[in-house]
Amino acid sequence: xxxxxxSKFILGYxxxxxxxxxxxxxxxxxxxxxxxxxxxxxxxYDEACLIASSYSTMxxxxxxxxxxxxxxxxxxxxxxGAEVMVVNRQGTIIVDSTGGSRVHTVIDNFDPTAIGNxxxxxxRYNSLFAEDVLSVSAPITGNYNTYGYVLIHLxxxxxxxxxxxxxxxxxxxxxxxxxxxxxxxxxxxxxVYLPLRKITVGANEYAAGNLDYRIAVHTHDEMGYLAxxxxxxxxxxxxxxxxxxxxxxxxxxxxxxxLTSIKGYLEAILxxxxxxxxxxxxxxxxxxxxxRLHKLTESMLTLNSLxxxxxxxxxxxxxxxxxxxxxxxxxxxxxxxxxVFDLTFSDNIQMVxxxxxxxxxxxxxxxxxxxxxxxxxxxxxxxxxxxxxKIFISVKDTGIGIPKDSLKKIWERFxxxxxxxxxxxxxxGLGLSIVKEIIQAHGENIDVVSTEGVGxxxxxxxxxxxxx
Numbered sequence: 001x002x003x004x005x006x007s008k009f010i011l012g013y014x015x016x017x018x019x020x021x022x023x024x025x026x027x028x029x030x031x032x033x034x035x036x037x038x039x040x041x042x043x044x045y046d047e048a049c050l051i052a053s054s055y056s057t058m059x060x061x062x063x064x065x066x067x068x069x070x071x072x073x074x075x076x077x078x079x080x081g082a083e084v085m086v087v088n089r090q091g092t093i094i095v096d097s098t099g100g101s102r103v104h105t106v107i108d109n110f111d112p113t114a115i116g117n118x119x120x121x122x123x124r125y126n127s128l129f130a131e132d133v134l135s136v137s138a139p140i141t142g143n144y145n146t147y148g149y150v151l152i153h154l155x156x157x158x159x160x161x162x163x164x165x166x167x168x169x170x171x172x173x174x175x176x177x178x179x180x181x182x183x184x185x186x187x188x189x190x191x192v193y194l195p196l197r198k199i200t201v202g203a204n205e206y207a208a209g210n211l212d213y214r215i216a217v218h219t220h221d222e223m224g225y226l227a228x229x230x231x232x233x234x235x236x237x238x239x240x241x242x243x244x245x246x247x248x249x250x251x252x253x254x255x256x257x258x259l260t261s262i263k264g265y266l267e268a269i270l271x272x273x274x275x276x277x278x279x280x281x282x283x284x285x286x287x288x289x290x291x292r293l294h295k296l297t298e299s300m301l302t303l304n305s306l307x308x309x310x311x312x313x314x315x316x317x318x319x320x321x322x323x324x325x326x327x328x329x330x331x332x333x334x335x336x337x338x339x340v341f342d343l344t345f346s347d348n349i350q351m352v353x354x355x356x357x358x359x360x361x362x363x364x365x366x367x368x369x370x371x372x373x374x375x376x377x378x379x380x381x382x383x384x385x386x387x388x389x390k391i392f393i394s395v396k397d398t399g400i401g402i403p404k405d406s407l408k409k410i411w412e413r414f415x416x417x418x419x420x421x422x423x424x425x426x427x428x429g430l431g432l433s434i435v436k437e438i439i440q441a442h443g444e445n446i447d448v449v450s451t452e453g454v455g456x457x458x459x460x461x462x463x464x465x466x467x468x
Contacts, residue, residue, distance in 0.1 A: 351465035
């Protein structure tokens, strides 16, 4: 059986209240009782000493009748709420604040020193009282002799009543604190529990595949941040799911076309539709289609490797030399369309810090695109110029250009503009995606400027080498 976080918090809250009550009822009760007894005992002892001192001056060294002191003792007893008496050394009560009812009574086993170093005793004072009393004593002395004792007895019921009064205040105060502490419970419910329930419901919806579900938590705290993060995650997963569907559809489409051609040509050869003298022509087409499949597979593998961070192998190299070598590799293709390159460099040597192989691939894809979509007898302009800590490379053609509504889509995988479909028969739609992935992996940017019917220019940056 599982318990929710909220039920655990409620249980902890109730246990806290119960333990608080038990603590007050036990430890606080005992401490309050001890404090009140000590406080009352000190007060009674001071009064007993004061009375004993005044009676000591009355003796003047000679015993006297103290019966005339009863009114004073009654006044003190009434003030203290206690019983005051004077006894002689043998324990016979001489004066009693109760009106003389105990006068001449002899206290059994009277021994004021029996309490030791304590200033008070608790009990029935040698069976003199029917209930427990708090008793203190002070000697009456004169001429270095002890003539008797002043005894003050306070019923313990008064101490108990005072203790109950203090405890009632503690109980009421503790109850109010416990009630006020429920504010913490309310805050927890509103700021933690309810948002957490919404987040839990959202997580279950995402687990069930409902990635369009939105978690409605809009607070500016950790819960709100978590909800926004999960909402963002669901959006990204939704995009990823949509991308995967499109990816599979595009891959299926791009693989199906050449496979269908290959199958058709081979079946035609096997069933004799194509005569033997035409085998060479159609087998060359089969090879062409397999090359297209190979190129598509290589492009997909390249994109897969780009998705893994840390794949770059950076080094310092001359970007001018790489541009020249890459452009030279298109000599045969350029001759067929009578296209020439115009290379412009701001310095003879421009060193960059990047992955040489990946940048060669970027240049190859950009130049290949420029050649594909350029007219016959045209020029492709390639420039490399330094600016601050960057080297900017531009590949510009004067071809058919890119429609305005397609500029933001050209970086998507498998995307081909309508204008390109007639010219780019062998393209995979992955070239520019690979270019952007490589440049972004270097922490740099690539931009495109294009006008339909005028031409297209791609510009990207690379970090200048610091080891010159």
